[in-house]
Amino acid sequence: MAPQPVRVAVFARQQLVLEALAEALETRPDMRVVGRTSTSAGLPQLLGSGRVDVLVLHALTRQEVSSDLVRSALARDHDLGIVLLTEAGAADLVRDALESGIRGWVCSDEPLERLVAAVREVGAHEVFMPVSRMTAVLAPPSGVTRSDASNRLVLRLTPRQQDVLRCLMDGCTRDETGRLLDMSPNTVRTHVGAILRRLQVHSTLAAVAEARRGGLLGRSAEGASTANGVGGLGR
Secondary structure, eight states, X not given: OOOOOEEEEEEESSHHHHHHHHHHHHTSTTEEEEEEXXXXXXXXXXXXXXXXXXXXXXXXXXXXXXXXXXXXXXXXXXXXXXXXXXXXXXXXXXXXXXXXXXXXXXXXXXXXXXXXXXXXXXXXXXXXXXXXXXXXXXXXXXXOOHHHHXXXXXXXXXHHHHHHHHHHHTTOOHHHHHHHHTOOHHHHHHHHHHHHHHHXXXXXXXXXXXXXXXXXXXXXXXXXXXXXXXXXXXX
């Protein structure tokens, strides 16, 4: 039996952008656009049907998509995957959205195929993010030192949970994380759930944001630091 298409809803303030995104996604054989709206008021009705797998949010400013809008969408459906499409320089908007629970982020200067890939990954309950652009977005807040936040992470997470989180920081899917750490997919999911609870966040992207602010290094960065004589957190 062929897999069911990913059911997609699209939100964009500008009507031309809304129609262009919806039409582009609708042409994919494994996707079906089930709704679109250009207003915040239209979202509850759009999502209330329970037939949306992924919501694509196009926004340029916090005024267009607020953290409250993201949280209210997830409150209606905890399994809903949200992909944010915005400019690379919209750091505050992206940071708010990550902490509110989105699972995907695509920059508007990237090819359309990146958005298509993000919808597919998020529709499969994975995370999709431009790892190379995360550093600027997830810089530590002013007044919080990396060592202070790092100490909090060490206190909250077990060494094995840190292993899993490091893989996620490098952009690994849960299947890839399982292969790297010799774990079953179910064991990875269990660790991810525990990480989210201990860090009091709602998505793996938000956990990655907290980890980066805390100074936790990804697997690749940790290896480079160790090679240069700088020790990372213990694995």
